[in-house]
Structure formats: C-alpha cells, structure tokens
Amino acid sequence: MRKVIFAILISTLFFSCKKDKNTATPNFNYNYANLKVGKYVIYNVDSITFNDFTGTVDTSKFQIKEVLASNYTDLEGDNAFKIIRYKKDIDSLTWVLTDVWDCKITTRTYEKVVENVRYIKMIFPIRLNQTWNGNSKNNLGNLTYEFTSVHQPEVIGGNALDSVSTVLQNDNINLVQEEYAEEKFAANIGLVYKKNISKIRSDLSSPWSGYDVTMTLLTYGNN
Numbered sequence: 001m002r003k004v005i006f007a008i009l010i011s012t013l014f015f016s017c018k019k020d021k022n023t024a025t026p027n028f029n030y031n032y033a034n035l036k037v038g039k040y041v042i043y044n045v046d047s048i049t050f051n052d053f054t055g056t057v058d059t060s061k062f063q064i065k066e067v068l069a070s071n072y073t074d075l076e077g078d079n080a081f082k083i084i085r086y087k088k089d090i091d092s093l094t095w096v097l098t099d100v101w102d103c104k105i106t107t108r109t110y111e112k113v114v115e116n117v118r119y120i121k122m123i124f125p126i127r128l129n130q131t132w133n134g135n136s137k138n139n140l141g142n143l144t145y146e147f148t149s150v151h152q153p154e155v156i157g158g159n160a161l162d163s164v165s166t167v168l169q170n171d172n173i174n175l176v177q178e179e180y181a182e183e184k185f186a187a188n189i190g191l192v193y194k195k196n197i198s199k200i201r202s203d204l205s206s207p208w209s210g211y212d213v214t215m216t217l218l219t220y221g222n223n
Helices: 002-022
Strands: 039-051 056-073 079-089 096-105 109-114 117-123 131-133 144-156 159-173 177-186 190-200 209-222
Touching: 039 190, 117 131, 117 159, 117 177, 144 177, 159 190
Parallel strands: none
Antiparallel strands: 039 056, 039 209, 056 079, 079 096, 096 109, 109 117, 131 144, 144 159, 159 177, 177 190, 190 209
C-alpha cells in the first residue's frame, strides 16, 4: 500500500512540474513604456496656432527631448521615474530645460504626470479595441481611451519600427469644433508619435481659435 501511495505522489509531482514548465509567462507589454534610467527620445514638433482675434495662423518647428533621469519610490510605494524635458529650435545646438514630469508602471497601467495632471496612458496587457478612462486619476472628467491598432509595424519619422500600438484619446470633430488626440507607442522605445488638435469657432464664417501640434520620433537611445 505504501508503495502505491508513493508512486501516486511521484506521478503527481512529475506532472505538476511538467505543467509548470509548459506554462508560458504572460507578456504584459510593459516594454511599450520602456522605463529605464538614462533613456532619451528626441521628437520633431510641428505646431500650428490659430488666432481668432487676428484671424492669423502661425506655424513653428522645434525639437523636444525627454530623458528618464532618475527613479524613486513615490507616495504609493511604486517605482516611479523623473522625466526631464528639454526644448530647442531646429537650427540651434542648445537644449533649454522646460519641464520635469513623472511616470510609472503599475501592474495594469502606464501613468504619466503632465503639468501636475496624472493620465493613464496605457493599460496592460495591450489588447485591440480595449478601452479605459484616461482621466481616472485626475478631475478632468471621463475620457475614453482605446487601443485602435496593436503590435503593427510602422515607419515613423523615417524610423522603421517593428511593433507599434496606437491609443486614440479623443475624437470629437464637427463643423465648429475639433478635439482630436492620438498617441503611438513602440516596443522598447516608448512614445513615438503624438497628435493633439484643439480648435473651436463660433460659426462657419468665423476664424478658428486653438492649436494643432504633432510630435514625431526623430531618434532615441540611452545615455
């Protein structure tokens, strides 16, 4: 009887170990945020400003550099990162410090603090058509974000990227108002594209007021 029980125990352990070995570790796609100290990304920025008072449209081009300068433990006990942001004119060699932001990854979210406002930029794992409230950590009101494309190859800013996921953040366009926001994240890089349009006019014959800003990946690396 003891031999039978022993054989059953050995058999159970064997199949249990075999099952554990064959169980794949889930991929939560955290590499789409790619939070590593020393990482930097440089973007080309095209900015269009619409002035309804003068009826003019002003355009400008410049560059933004975001550097993950350090990490720290935040008030919620999570590992967070400081983002140092710099700006320079296209024909200049001098980067000027403009902002210090924060970001972090939790088990389910990628959060970014922009001008003291926390946004849920992505949720994990990345799934097509999955939605969430990007403003759930602030008081700006519910705003539904959605993965409209996932894990697709794209060429952005002349960079051939193997795997890009797109987040549609806002899409409210009519004849007198345009509110549109979209971000693209690439595996092992992070944010590679950002489009933000906010325009309004009182009627069809009036000039627009607002802006249209596009950030496009130029280059990236590690310091």
